[in-house]
Amino acid sequence: MTALYLNVISGGILIGVVYALIALGLTIIFGVMRVVNFAHGEMVVIGMYIGYGLWSAFKLPPWMLAPVAAALLFALGYALQLGIVNAFIDRPQHAQFVLFISFALMITGLHLALFGPDSWPIQMVESMQSYTIGPVRLDVLRSQAALMALLLIIGLMLFLRFSTLGRSIRAAADNLIGAQVIGIRVRKVYAVTAGIGMACAGAAGALIAPIFDTQPFLATDFTLIAFIIVIVGGLGSLTGALLGGVLIGLSEALAALMISPALKTTFSYALLVLVLLLRPNGLFGEPER
Amino acid sequence: MAAAGPLLDSFWQSLLTLVFFYAFMGLTWNLMMSAGLLSLGHGLFLGLGAYATAVFTATGGLSPWISILIGAAISAVAGSAIAWIGGRFSVRGVQFALLTIAFAELARVLFDNWDFVGSTGGFFLKAINPDTNRPLLTLRGGTLFFYLAFVLITAGAYFLIRALMASRWGYRWRGINEDEDAARALGVPALRSKVLVVAISAGLAGVGGGLFGFLQGSLFPDSIMGLRISIEVLIAPIIGGVGSLFGPIVGAFFVVPLMEGSNVLGQRMGFYGLNTMIYGAVILGVIAFLPDGIWPRIVRFVAARRS
Amino acid sequence: MMLQVRDLTKAFRGLVAVRDVSFDVAEREIVALIGPNGAGKTTCFNLIAGALRPTSGSVSLNGENLTGLAPEQIALRGLVRTFQIVRPMVGLTVLENVMMGAFARISNVNEAASVAKQAIMRIGLQDKADALAGDLTLPDRKMLELARAIATEPRLLLLDEVMAGLRSSESDRIVEIIQELRGGGMTVLLIEHVMRVVMSLADRVIVLHHGEKLAEGAPADIGSNPKVIESYLGKKATLA
Numbered sequence: 001m002t003a004l005y006l007n008v009i010s011g012g013i014l015i016g017v018v019y020a021l022i023a024l025g026l027t028i029i030f031g032v033m034r035v036v037n038f039a040h041g042e043m044v045v046i047g048m049y050i051g052y053g054l055w056s057a058f059k060l061p062p063w064m065l066a067p068v069a070a071a072l073l074f075a076l077g078y079a080l081q082l083g084i085v086n087a088f089i090d091r092p093q094h095a096q097f098v099l100f101i102s103f104a105l106m107i108t109g110l111h112l113a114l115f116g117p118d119s120w121p122i123q124m125v126e127s128m129q130s131y132t133i134g135p136v137r138l139d140v141l142r143s144q145a146a147l148m149a150l151l152l153i154i155g156l157m158l159f160l161r162f163s164t165l166g167r168s169i170r171a172a173a174d175n176l177i178g179a180q181v182i183g184i185r186v187r188k189v190y191a192v193t194a195g196i197g198m199a200c201a202g203a204a205g206a207l208i209a210p211i212f213d214t215q216p217f218l219a220t221d222f223t224l225i226a227f228i229i230v231i232v233g234g235l236g237s238l239t240g241a242l243l244g245g246v247l248i249g250l251s252e253a254l255a256a257l258m259i260s261p262a263l264k265t266t267f268s269y270a271l272l273v274l275v276l277l278l279r280p281n282g283l284f285g286e287p288e289r
Numbered sequence: 290m291a292a293a294g295p296l297l298d299s300f301w302q303s304l305l306t307l308v309f310f311y312a313f314m315g316l317t318w319n320l321m322m323s324a325g326l327l328s329l330g331h332g333l334f335l336g337l338g339a340y341a342t343a344v345f346t347a348t349g350g351l352s353p354w355i356s357i358l359i360g361a362a363i364s365a366v367a368g369s370a371i372a373w374i375g376g377r378f379s380v381r382g383v384q385f386a387l388l389t390i391a392f393a394e395l396a397r398v399l400f401d402n403w404d405f406v407g408s409t410g411g412f413f414l415k416a417i418n419p420d421t422n423r424p425l426l427t428l429r430g431g432t433l434f435f436y437l438a439f440v441l442i443t444a445g446a447y448f449l450i451r452a453l454m455a456s457r458w459g460y461r462w463r464g465i466n467e468d469e470d471a472a473r474a475l476g477v478p479a480l481r482s483k484v485l486v487v488a489i490s491a492g493l494a495g496v497g498g499g500l501f502g503f504l505q506g507s508l509f510p511d512s513i514m515g516l517r518i519s520i521e522v523l524i525a526p527i528i529g530g531v532g533s534l535f536g537p538i539v540g541a542f543f544v545v546p547l548m549e550g551s552n553v554l555g556q557r558m559g560f561y562g563l564n565t566m567i568y569g570a571v572i573l574g575v576i577a578f579l580p581d582g583i584w585p586r587i588v589r590f591v592a593a594r595r596s
Numbered sequence: 597m598m599l600q601v602r603d604l605t606k607a608f609r610g611l612v613a614v615r616d617v618s619f620d621v622a623e624r625e626i627v628a629l630i631g632p633n634g635a636g637k638t639t640c641f642n643l644i645a646g647a648l649r650p651t652s653g654s655v656s657l658n659g660e661n662l663t664g665l666a667p668e669q670i671a672l673r674g675l676v677r678t679f680q681i682v683r684p685m686v687g688l689t690v691l692e693n694v695m696m697g698a699f700a701r702i703s704n705v706n707e708a709a710s711v712a713k714q715a716i717m718r719i720g721l722q723d724k725a726d727a728l729a730g731d732l733t734l735p736d737r738k739m740l741e742l743a744r745a746i747a748t749e750p751r752l753l754l755l756d757e758v759m760a761g762l763r764s765s766e767s768d769r770i771v772e773i774i775q776e777l778r779g780g781g782m783t784v785l786l787i788e789h790v791m792r793v794v795m796s797l798a799d800r801v802i803v804l805h806h807g808e809k810l811a812e813g814a815p816a817d818i819g820s821n822p823k824v825i826e827s828y829l830g831k832k833a834t835l836a
Binding site: 457460467468472474475477480 | 645647666667668671672676677679683684685686687688692695696697699700703704705708744745748
């Protein structure tokens, strides 16, 4: 019984780390530009198809493909930002919303056209394997995905803390006007930020491709999970996204075990509503003055 | 246009029924926007209305007229609760929008698992014999009946909302939208105003949902209160012109034929996903090149021509 | 006493912005709240008008405790404030902005419009009644802020630096309006930096410094109070 719980808890935490990577992408975009990427889940699914494609072409384990997916999605995010989204930064929320919905529709349409509505499972030997550490059994694929996600998260944090560009991104997030005054080229910072945000989603997609069977309509689920996490953690807060991701991964796993798998999302939404009521700006967001 | 209805064949009647359904829903959504409240979960109000109406009629044996009022009331109560919670705990802006999604998805998942209303398997209304049916009693009829019904409620909602916007409440909603703190400093009761506007919007959406449920004959949580319909409902008013009374109607006349047309085109060409791509691309084009929406642009164009 | 402020204190995360401030304002009085930047004047206003909750202390209007009431509830009881950084509703016309104030007392739209028009006339914005508030110049926005507050027909009006950034002819006009309003029975509490205005307008002056009340008295006495001169204007300065 305890072993079962331990396995479920560790599985939840492992997937939670990947969720955290997805949420980090969403929150960094919001933090810098005050824009909510409603097509975030679609970016994850692009990453999943990239993971699937490279796996079937080269038979490499998907966790190695995450950087490739990240690079491609970075390019997409960068281009979208410079080409279109920058023009929407000062537009009202609902206009931004429709903009991202149009992206989401086009991406899902493209996925349907290219791959059809059926799911594309990755079948590999590792799917069935697990590491045994004491009483706990860790799923191999989940462990690899979580480890790679963690490496990417750490890399991103180091980049934000120590590189010049990373610092200007944080400056832009902290104080837009100040950043403009000290001469950071805001539009370019935005483009890099969007690239990073979507790279997070793409990398996470490649990582979970062998865990969830790739399918166009998964996008909405990922968008919603990312929303829940960033609101629970605090929109714009990096720490919040990380801890929120693990929290939601964990609560989903436990709710599935203890209540019912069908109701696991209910549990996350209930958690979300509770957090919104008690701390509207999230657990790690800036508190109200 | 509406008067030409009876002359149209059933294909056009069905299409226009859908146009007016989205026009109606867009009007109700836009009403909340007048107070700056972005609802991304309008499917909740639509779905609650639809389910309540269908269940009270089919299972409860009540008159559909009464059921539809009960449905509207339930939606209005749900809307009031969300508005109150949002206002009381100062959940504003994006957070409020995401709160509406959260409640809608929460309800959707609960309905997915609620056997009394058929859970994911759906809730089905019994077919009725068209020969003995009296649509005004059952609120179910042929294509012409639903077409006229949606035209009527759209017209009703339009005039109701126009009157509301010209009243003290309408001014207050606009004031809150502009600057909530400044409005409150002038004595605008922000919480009450918000609860009122969401209650009316949700209640109306519940009426639309009730009628839409009768039109469909079957209800599934995912399709009637899921995120997808919540999004579909707000594209028409945004494309048509947020903040203008007539925008949602114009938007529906643009969006619904676009949606249906790209579906037909996609099917004809046997190209899965084409419809969604076309739809997305056209919406992108409109939102990029007509920032205020279609209707305000038409108004300005006509005004410029006149002078 | 119309307004009674007792031991008002506000701390932001340990930083005390207002400490134990007490004062009264009598009916039909014009009282000025002065003090250097950061003295806590606007925080005081926010506490009185309900925009902020005091850490401790109380505010009452005609004997009714206002502490803890929402801003709109306080406004509806006749205590209305303007904002230092004006907050016109930029998407509404001048008339609509002012009507927003009139709706505090009146529910009928036409009556509210006529009350609003009177307030606009009084302030001298009648030529711009149908202009969008977002298109107004800063002085006009200040006038609009005042007109909006007047249209609520307040008993006590809190004016936060309405004269800042105005030319002297414009601020003279506002001084005149304030005196007219007092003549009509209104009570006014104002934050002001322009000493000329304070001296000519106020019956009584309250000086805040570092969040505490430093002095209180008639304008002339305050002007010659060495404590005020030293802390407020610097050691060598004198009041004009």
